[in-house]
Amino acid sequence: MLGDRTKTTIEPIRRLLRRGANAQVRKIVNKTHAADLSAAFRTLTFPDQKKLFSMIHDLEQKGLVFAELDEDLFLRIIEDMGVDEIVNILDTMASDDVADLMERFPDNLATEILRKMEKEGSAEVEGLLRYDTDTAGGIMVPDFVAVSKNTTAEQAIASLQKEYIDVEMPFYLYVTDDYGRLAGVSSLRQLVVVPPETPMKEFMTSDVYRVSTDTDQEEVARIVARYDILAVPVVDEDNKLVGIITVDDVIDIIRREATEDMFKMAGVGEEFVETQSVIKSTRIRLPWLFASCLGGVLAYFIIGRFEASLKQMTYLAAFIPVIMGMGGNIGTQSSTIVVRGIATGRINIRDLWKVVGKELSVGMILGAFYGFVVGGVAFLTHDKWALSFAVSLAVISSMSIAALVGSMFPLVFARLHIDPAVATGPFVTTSVDILSVFFYFQIATLLLNL
Amino acid sequence: MLGDRTKTTIEPIRRLLRRGANAQVRKIVNKTHAADLSAAFRTLTFPDQKKLFSMIHDLEQKGLVFAELDEDLFLRIIEDMGVDEIVNILDTMASDDVADLMERFPDNLATEILRKMEKEGSAEVEGLLRYDTDTAGGIMVPDFVAVSKNTTAEQAIASLQKEYIDVEMPFYLYVTDDYGRLAGVSSLRQLVVVPPETPMKEFMTSDVYRVSTDTDQEEVARIVARYDILAVPVVDEDNKLVGIITVDDVIDIIRREATEDMFKMAGVGEEFVETQSVIKSTRIRLPWLFASCLGGVLAYFIIGRFEASLKQMTYLAAFIPVIMGMGGNIGTQSSTIVVRGIATGRINIRDLWKVVGKELSVGMILGAFYGFVVGGVAFLTHDKWALSFAVSLAVISSMSIAALVGSMFPLVFARLHIDPAVATGPFVTTSVDILSVFFYFQIATLLLNL
Secondary structure (H helix, E strand, O other): OOOOOOHHHHHHHHHHHHHHHHHHHHHOOOOOOOOHHHHHHOOOHHHHHHHHHHHOOOHHHHHHHHHOOOOOHHHHHHHOOOHHHHHHOOOOOOOHHHHHHHHOHHHHHHHHHHHOHHHHHHHHHHHHHOOOEHHHHHHHHHOOEEEOOOOOOHHHHHHHHHHOOOOOOEEEEEEEEOOOOEEEEEEEEHHHHHHOOOEEHHHOOOOOOOEOOOOOOHHHHHHHHHOOEEEEEEEOOOOOOEEEEEEHHHHHHHHHHHHHHHHHOOEEEEEEEEOOOOHHHHHHHHHHHHHHHHHHHHHHHHHHHOOOHHHHHHHHHHHHHHHHHHHHHHHHHHHHHHHHHHOOOOOHHHHHHHHHHHHHHHHHHHHHHHHHHHHHHHHHHHOOHHHHHHHHHHHHHHHHHHHHHHHHHHHHHOOOOOHHHHHHHHHHHHHHHHHHHHHHHHHHHHHHOO | OOOOOOHHHHHHHHHHHHOOHHHHHHHHOOOOOOHHHHEEEEEEEEHHHHHHHHHOOOOHHHHHHHHHHHHHHHHHHHHHOOOOHHHHOOOOOOHHHHHHOOOOHHHHHHHHHHHOHHHHHHHHHHHHHOOOEEHHHHOOOOOOEEOOOOOOOHHHHHHHOOOOOOOOOEEEEEEEEOEEEEEEEEEEEHHHOOOOOEEHHHOEEEOOOOOOOOHHHHHHHHHHHHHHHHEEEOOOOOEEEEEEEHHHHHHHHHHHHHHHHHHHHHHHHOOOOOOHHHHHHHHHHHHHHHHHHHHHHHHHHHHHHHHHHHHOHHHHHHHHHHHHHHHHHHHHHHHHHHHHHHHHHOOOHHHHHHHHHHHHHHHHHHHHHHHHHHHHHHHHHOOOHHHHHHHHHHHHHHHHHHHHHHHHHHHOOOOOHOHHHHHHHHHHHHHHHHHHHHHHHHHHHHHHHO
């Protein structure tokens, strides 16, 4: 059974490091999976982190840990390392992992590293770096098995034993023509089950799911998830097979994208800021709060103009929180549903009116319900019709408007090719604040002066 | 290139159905992937949906579509189907997919179906139904390759051609002892590369990542994602191998869990309500808004007690939105970070004080900044020290408290084994509303009477 890795790995490492039992730490470290080591790193102080890294004996293990470290820690650890030491580690790593790390190095260091790396490795890495990080080209591995149409099953298997012995996940074998263009695919299982002398062309699937180098990574993830495949081939403009993206990388994409969307909607940047310094976290979150502050200040000016009504009925102020709060919550509900729906392909942006219509209906029904509740509270405590009606109508309008705005903004942004997750938060919050407050005081003033 | 499936599949189906070109619809339908068909279903009216389903000729394709349909639609389509017709379709499906569907059938229908299904299939399904849906036992497939330690590579490959010819993804072969207990694993690739007469025990990995039948599905997903494996074996209390969970199912878990968390935090239930009726959607969302309403009503009573201050300085009311808004937003930021961090394993619940401390610091810095901004606006428009200070201090305290509450609640809930995502939303919103308003008026009253 997989034990809680905190107990089996992380705690022991901490304890032994503190006690200075270095030999024992080395033993654990060199047989622990890199992903678990990275979790252990997060719990240590920086001096202990440096110490732990230096205890990793195996260069390949060092490379695997490199790929798993959080960005901040990675940069601090390489600060004290010589270029040659870094290059030796990178030479053991898969080129897609190296390409990902290259993004993190300061430019001059990156250039020097590429120069010093072994020719074959650095050429592959440079090839990958040509592509944008968030595209298929940027995540693919140029590490795949390709055979020709006339290769027999037997010959293909033999190539796995020689030529392609190092390919990480050879579960699909791709069939290419003389120009390297993708013609078909077969699974390793099919290879093993057909008569050995059968040529690939007789049992391969020619209708291959494929993506191009500029396909967005979210789309790649959607395709792998939708069709339950273990890898998807990547082709260039000439349909030449240039790499594959395996399902483990897709899982990472899906997780990161989900985190990214959640964070964008809350205005906390795009990645995990929790492991970064207070200063950095503050800097990332400050700008997004500005939109909210602006909305609040505008609301202040709006209320200011209704000073007369407030003097007339001071109790109007007491309902501001509940009206804004209910509106804000429904707005969040609607925008969360729509943003997530767009991201997972459940909502089609062509269905704008259908989706907005439904959300508005829900908003109005819920608004009517809670409008009745809050209006009831107002009436029971004040016995004033005008006030109770004003409050009820304000709640209904606030919630309906919020549902409308919350569902519409993400769809409009998606149509304009703006990321709905990042634009929705501030826009929805600010609009709902201002509109709720405006309608409330307008309605109240009208009813109070009847 | 994978075209936009809307253009290549969904639109044509709609058009042809409308035109009554049934033969052509049948042609498309019988060569389209079930996942794409399901997307097409979503865009049709119910009569067209029934028509489309009846046009699917292949029983196995019908089964695949069954598994992909949204719950509502599934129940409506089977309403008009006889039990025998349903059983025939289910008999073609994998038992884990059948087990999932069983959950949806009304109880008496489910019993009848199980009775009528082919003996082997129904026994497997009943076996799976014993487990809770959200556990490894509930998602696993009892469909794997198991050989003994002394089996040679050659013999194992032969078993893939005969005995295990129907196993869906035989990329890992498991090694079990005479009692069926898990002893090791080998990949298909290893099998193909070692000399054919080598026995499994010589090249298998004995240190196998495994989960037990009661392991939570989120934990299963974490393990598969962390160690980059394509499948994880599931064992019972006696360490007997009872099933495997493949990476494609894990991808579905990860997506669903991310959607679930996002929805829980916004108070929209757990699954996609967008495809459900307005009534159902309203019913799901109504209760969660109640907590927010309660908070707003409590805030109303609090402000009511400060009526005197309001009469003295009506302008106090105008700052309520911005103070509550800023607090609410920071509260959302903090709770989003912490809830997501716990879910992805980036934040350890033992680090409560460290995490809360960091969030509080960020809250105080951002509070100081925006407190200055808003206080400045107050001063520039009113030229009153007392009011400006009150507003500034209110913003600072509101934001600091929100950061504290927003980060602490999820961690405390997680420690008490309560789902942080579902509890956090209402608790944080309500507390922040009440506390912000209370501190604001308390501070303002104090300063105004100095």
